[in-house]
Amino acid sequence: MSARGRQIGAETPKFVWVGAMLALLFLSLPLVGLLKRVAWTGVFASVTSGPASEALRLSLITSVFATAIAFILGLPLAWVLARIEFRGRSIVRALVMLPMVLPPVVGGVALLGAYGKSHGLIGGLLYDVFGIQLTFSPLGVVVAEAFVALPFLVMAVESGLRSIDPRYEESAATMGSGPSERFWKVTLRLLSPSLIAGVAVAWARALGEFGATITFAGNIEGRTQTTPLAVYLLLESDPEAAYALSFVLLAVCVAVLIAMRGSWLGRRS
Amino acid sequence: MSVMLKGSVRQGRLVLDIDIVAGDEIVAVSGVNGIGKTTLLRVLAGLLPLDAGILQVNGNVLDDIAHQLFVPAHLRNVGMVFQDNALLPFLSALDNVAYPVLATGASRQQSRKQAIDAMGEHGIGQLAEMKPTQLSGGQQQRVALVRALIGKPQMILLDEPLSALDEDARREVRVWLKDQLNALPGTKFIVTHDRLDIAELCDREIALTQPQVQLTDGLSQTTIVR
Numbered sequence: 001m002s003a004r005g006r007q008i009g010a011e012t013p014k015f016v017w018v019g020a021m022l023a024l025l026f027l028s029l030p031l032v033g034l035l036k037r038v039a040w041t042g043v044f045a046s047v048t049s050g051p052a053s054e055a056l057r058l059s060l061i062t063s064v065f066a067t068a069i070a071f072i073l074g075l076p077l078a079w080v081l082a083r084i085e086f087r088g089r090s091i092v093r094a095l096v097m098l099p100m101v102l103p104p105v106v107g108g109v110a111l112l113g114a115y116g117k118s119h120g121l122i123g124g125l126l127y128d129v130f131g132i133q134l135t136f137s138p139l140g141v142v143v144a145e146a147f148v149a150l151p152f153l154v155m156a157v158e159s160g161l162r163s164i165d166p167r168y169e170e171s172a173a174t175m176g177s178g179p180s181e182r183f184w185k186v187t188l189r190l191l192s193p194s195l196i197a198g199v200a201v202a203w204a205r206a207l208g209e210f211g212a213t214i215t216f217a218g219n220i221e222g223r224t225q226t227t228p229l230a231v232y233l234l235l236e237s238d239p240e241a242a243y244a245l246s247f248v249l250l251a252v253c254v255a256v257l258i259a260m261r262g263s264w265l266g267r268r269s
Numbered sequence: 270m271s272v273m274l275k276g277s278v279r280q281g282r283l284v285l286d287i288d289i290v291a292g293d294e295i296v297a298v299s300g301v302n303g304i305g306k307t308t309l310l311r312v313l314a315g316l317l318p319l320d321a322g323i324l325q326v327n328g329n330v331l332d333d334i335a336h337q338l339f340v341p342a343h344l345r346n347v348g349m350v351f352q353d354n355a356l357l358p359f360l361s362a363l364d365n366v367a368y369p370v371l372a373t374g375a376s377r378q379q380s381r382k383q384a385i386d387a388m389g390e391h392g393i394g395q396l397a398e399m400k401p402t403q404l405s406g407g408q409q410q411r412v413a414l415v416r417a418l419i420g421k422p423q424m425i426l427l428d429e430p431l432s433a434l435d436e437d438a439r440r441e442v443r444v445w446l447k448d449q450l451n452a453l454p455g456t457k458f459i460v461t462h463d464r465l466d467i468a469e470l471c472d473r474e475i476a477l478t479q480p481q482v483q484l485t486d487g488l489s490q491t492t493i494v495r
Contacts, residue, residue: 170316171355173342176372176420182343189359 031250038247039240046244054222055230056248062138062226063206066145070153070202073146075195078157100151107147108215115143115216140217141224145206153202160194161187197260204256208249271456272313272424276322276334280308287312287322289475295450295457297467300477306460307352309477310426313458314349315342326424327455343372348422350430352460354413356401362412363388363397369420387419388412391445406433411442418449425450425457431466439463443470 039046046052081093099107115123115134126132134140164187172186188195210228217224219233227245234242272291277284285305298306311317312324315331318339324332331340348369356365363384370380388394393411401409410433417425430446431439447470450457459471467474 165355167351167353167355168357170314170342171349171351172357172368172372173316174314174345174347174349174426175369175416176343176346177368178341178343181372186357189357 034243034246034250037239037243039243042240043244043247046238046241047248050238050241051221051225051230052234052238052241052245055225055227056245058138058141058222058225059207059227062141062145063203063209065142066149066206066209067153067199067203069142069146070150070206071195071199074150074153074198074202075157077150078154078161081154082158082161096154097151099148100155104148104209104211104213105215108144108212111140111144111147111212111216115140135216136218136220136224138217138223141213141226144212144216145209148209148212149202149206152205153198156194156198156201157191160191160198163194164190200256200259204253207252271327271454273325274313274322276319276324276332278308278312278317278320280305280317283308285309285312285477291456291458293454293456294472295447295459295470297471297474298458298460298477299462299467299474304477304479306477307428310349310428310458310460313424314347314426315340315345345424346420346422347424347426348417348420349426350410350413350417350428352428352432354401354409354433356409356413356416358401360400361397362393362399362401362404365401365412366416366419369416373420384419387415391415407435407438410434414442414446414449418453421453423455425453425455427457427459429460429462431461431463446470 047056077096081089081096102110112120112135114121115126117123117127117133117135123134126134132139134143168190169182169186172182177185208228209226210232213224213226214229219225219229221230225233227249231242231245231249234245271293272289274287274289277286279285283303283305285308287309298309300306308317312319312332319332319334321334322332323330323335326345329340330336330338331345332338356362357368360368363381366388367377367380367384370383371377375383385394385397388397391411391414393408393415396404396408396412399408401412404412410430414427414430417427431442434442443466450470459466461467461470
């Protein structure tokens with residue numbers, strides 16, 4: 001922290017210190033406010049009963065499925081983006097990253113356009129042929145969450161694949177391992193820090209999904225009302241439960257950050 | 270006549286024209302940095318397909334552009350030491366050495382036993398449980414050498430295999446390596462800058478050169494064009 005010993009010409013100007021402090025304060029004040037409002041003695045009771053517990057249970061299940069989908073679809077996509085050169089690769093990458101910057105509500109509207117039962121591109125087909133209705137169903141929650149979470153996984157895994165030294169897989173090839181054996185025995189092992197980071201951040205994103213979910217799957221208690229939706233509603237009727245739920249989400253996100261610290265937040269020492 | 274390679278390959282700005290015939294012998298590959306020594310080994314290993322020409326090893330065609338034939342690395346039974354040894358970082362030294370045996374379909378137990386024996390024979394049995402990052406550069410190269418030789422490969426490709434060793438260790442490993450290589454059939458290629466390696470270890474030398482200073486050693490002619 002001390003400026004002593006720094007090179008002349010690289011000293012930190014005073015206004016930078018002030019700005020950095022203000023930024024830190026700006027970010028941490030709401031967290032302090034949240035923690036201050038949590039009724040600690042009632043947290044457990046609040047989140048294990050009534051709509052809050054329903055919402056948590058639904059969130060847990062849907063976010064795990066959404067993360068699984070993001071993983072299963074995202075790993076091959078990341079591989080193609082990282083390792084196969086083809087025309088229009090940068091366009092495909094931009095398309096993949098779009099849900100990250102798209103307003104989630106717009107994402108939800110787009111999902112309606114594709115999977116809506118009466119007006120969606122293939123929503124009617126899904127319903128007529130398979131009897132599957134995504135809108136206003138827990139399955140729709142999973143789809144909305146996977147839609148916004150997928151790019152985060154792809155991004156983490158793609159950069160992980162790019163940072164793997166190709167000689168490890170080449171040496172495995174010269175030792176007699178074919179492409180699929182190399183994938184399972186070498187690539188996946190070398191990729192595991194990025195995979196963990198990607199899964200963690202995708203899961204956190206899925207867990208916190210609000211806009212696309214409420215637009216596409218609705219807000220039906222016990223069916224499509226996930227934790228963030230419940231927090232928003234409970235703020236009116238039962239603020240204590242809302243703060244308790246918020247605290248649970250906060251705690252989960254902190255845990256995710258800790259899990260990721262090795263890969264994205266600097267080196268594990 | 271173990272290896273016949275006549276063809277060319279392009280990698281980046283490098284175009285390598287190769288014409289090599291080699292028997293059961295130890296061949297030194299020399300030349301200045303960036304001239305394509307490693308590229309040549311990669312072509313032989315099956316990590317890089319030829320752009321033109323044909324490669325034949327022990328009577329089997331491994332790469333023939335005219336007939337769209339290419340046998341990839343994992344089906345070639347080569348033993349290779351990469352320039353910075355490329356030991357798999359998540360495996361112990363022992364499991365690195367056991368990897369080629371395991372890949373042939375041997376059981377884990379059997380491949381480990383064979384790896385322990387091979388490491389003991391080379392006097393590096395005490396390194397078995399160490400991870401590559403815990404080993405010195407010289408120790409890593411010894412492990413990589415044992416790993417490259419354990420599968421009784423039909424062609425051996427060593428890219429600067431002794432470079433990380435100090436003078437004493439180098440002499441010692443050189444003697445061991447010569448015995449090992451002489452005991453195996455097939456052609457062995459060693460990329461090296463060290464004149465002593467070439468003199469003591471190798472039967473002859475292929476010098477990669479720019480075309481205007483083409484070198485020919487009778488059996489093989491190797492040129493490189495930029």
